[in-house]
Amino acid sequence: MPRTKEQFEEMRNATREKIHSAAMQLFVHRGFGSTTVQDIADTAGISVGLLYRHFKTKDQLFNELVAFAMEGLERNIRFFESDQSPAKLLVQFVDEIYTDMINGEELAHLLILINQSLLAGAAADSKQNEEILQVNFRLLDSTTQLIRKGQQLGEFRPGDAKEMAFLFYGSIHGLAQMKVLLKSSFVMPSPSTLTAFLLKERK
Incomplete structure (x- = not known):
């Protein structure tokens, strides 16, 4: 059964929360300059491509x-x-x-x-x-x-x-x-x- 619009929105929000949590943890402990997009994706457990779908930079x-x-x-x-x-x-x-x-x-x-x-x-x-x-x-x-x-x-x-x-x-x-x-x-x-x-x- 295909996912509903609401289910897609829930998944999208859950992914953004993972990215937020991972980025905040890394920015605080490593600093903004020392944190890479790859680091954030790895900590969030997602691909870099998926991260870029949510945030361009x-x-x-x-x-x-x-x-x-x-x-x-x-x-x-x-x-x-x-x-x-x-x-x-x-x-x-x-x-x-x-x-x-x-x-x-x-x-x-x-x-x-x-x-x-x-x-x-x-x-x-x-x-x-x-x-x-x-x-x-x-x-x-x-x-x-x-x-x-x-x-x-x-x-x-x-x-x-x-x-x-x-x-x-x-x-x-x-x-x-x-x-x-x-x-x-x-x-x-x-x-x-x-x-x-x-x-x-x-x-």
Whole structure:
């Protein structure tokens, strides 16, 4: 029986996911420049020809992965700009980070991939790099505003909100690097440890 259109679409999506996963793993561990299209195809368990049917170039594949990471940052910005309690929003955000970090490598890989794109100039798309910078600045700004609001409500500790936002994301990015480097020896700090310098202790 011939496959239906839906079955072909499922197969296509499954192949793209294999390519995404393989490419992300190789870009993070070997670097963009040291990873070949053949390496990606071999790791994904497909032929180079099939890979090229989905992505014309390695740069296109890299840029799509970075765009996926940027979508996640955009979601975080919208999340922090909601009207809920700043403390509740931060706790929920950190709980999700904690769960993602202990259950897999995707979050760590995405964070490192964004850094590679900016620091090493891995992607040829300079416009995309500028967009990444702008999204990061907006995320830092929305987090700073969240911390200020939390301080005004008495939920967060006093201090320079912008400095606290930088420390917060610096910790997360640093943990992502450590997870990839230390592998099974990595220990993810608990959500309460990650938020200890921000949230006031409840009496």
